[in-house]
Amino acid sequence: xxxxxxxxxxxxxxxxxxxxxxxxxxxxxxxxxxxxxxxxxxxxxxxxxxxxxxxxxxxxxxxxxxxxxxxxxxxxxxxxxxxxxxxxxxxxxxxxxxxxxxxxxxxxxxxxxxxxxxxxxxxxxxxxxxxxxxxxxxxxxxxxxxxxxxxxxxxxxxxxxxxxxxxxxxxxxxxxxxxxx
Amino acid sequence: xxxxxxxxxxxxxxxxxxxxxxxxxxxxxxxxxxxxxxxxxxxxxxxxxxxxxxxxxxxxxxxxxxxxxxxxxxxxxxxxxxxxxxxxxxxxxxxxxxxxxxx
Numbered sequence: 001x002x003x004x005x006x007x008x009x010x011x012x013x014x015x016x017x018x019x020x021x022x023x024x025x026x027x028x029x030x031x032x033x034x035x036x037x038x039x040x041x042x043x044x045x046x047x048x049x050x051x052x053x054x055x056x057x058x059x060x061x062x063x064x065x066x067x068x069x070x071x072x073x074x075x076x077x078x079x080x081x082x083x084x085x086x087x088x089x090x091x092x093x094x095x096x097x098x099x100x101x102x103x104x105x106x107x108x109x110x111x112x113x114x115x116x117x118x119x120x121x122x123x124x125x126x127x128x129x130x131x132x133x134x135x136x137x138x139x140x141x142x143x144x145x146x147x148x149x150x151x152x153x154x155x156x157x158x159x160x161x162x163x164x165x166x167x168x169x170x171x172x173x174x175x176x177x178x179x180x181x
Numbered sequence: 182x183x184x185x186x187x188x189x190x191x192x193x194x195x196x197x198x199x200x201x202x203x204x205x206x207x208x209x210x211x212x213x214x215x216x217x218x219x220x221x222x223x224x225x226x227x228x229x230x231x232x233x234x235x236x237x238x239x240x241x242x243x244x245x246x247x248x249x250x251x252x253x254x255x256x257x258x259x260x261x262x263x264x265x266x267x268x269x270x271x272x273x274x275x276x277x278x279x280x281x282x283x284x
């Protein structure tokens with residue numbers, strides 16, 4: 001969707017047009033949901049946070065000034081909800097994530113499941129901001145500048161978070177050792 | 182293994198378009214709007230009854246009797262009826278009929 005079409009939809013959504021907002025949801029849900037899936041490691045929780053974030057975006061759309069992209073704005077709201085839900089559900093989530101990991105692991109080849117679990121564990125050990133920066137930038141879905149905007153962090157901090165986080169994930173899969181050999 | 186592969190291992194992008202997700206979002210929007218409206222109504226109701234509850238002890242403390250306040254009550258009643266009438270007029274006859282049918 002080009003910027004002009006998006007601006008028109010935003011304008012209509014601000015006036016209460018739910019159909020226009022639905023189109024905005026369709027346009028941005030893949031990147032927002034993928035980001036949250038990487039962040040939470042659980043598709044159901046990720047979608048729950050994503051839906052809350054979109055619903056909140058509808059309420060605060062008048063605050064969107066166009067200085068950043070709408071996708072960045074929605075992800076900023078999503079990060080806020082993720083932090084909030086994390087604080088309240090840490091233990092429950094850890095238990096359910098472990099179960100979800102096991103359930104998913106049954107459906108895919110062993111080697112890939114093992115890699116995914118190793119990555120998930122490494123990801124879970126990262127500090128909150130570093131994990132979020134990595135989830136945003138790893139698949140090149142978001143630029144470092146966009147991630148800095150979403151997380152309200154300096155650009156340099158985001159870059160170092162991504163570089164260090166990537167190194168931790170690669171170490172968890174022993175990738176660097178393989179490359180060196 | 183590149184960054185894209187790492188990202189896919191951590192969580193794939195969902196298949197799109199996903200109308201179910203959009204419907205879930207829109208139903209959440211509607212639910213939250215209903216919740217906000219209900220909370221607003223509750224605050225208004227509590228405020229109105231609190232004001233009425235506070236009015237009589239205050240009037241009594243200021244030495245006003247019911248007989249003294251009778252003109253005030255009359256004025257308040259007229260203003261109240263006029264407000265309700267104006268609201269019904271602003272909504273129009275269809276609005277009033279719709280409200281009756283919804284009950």
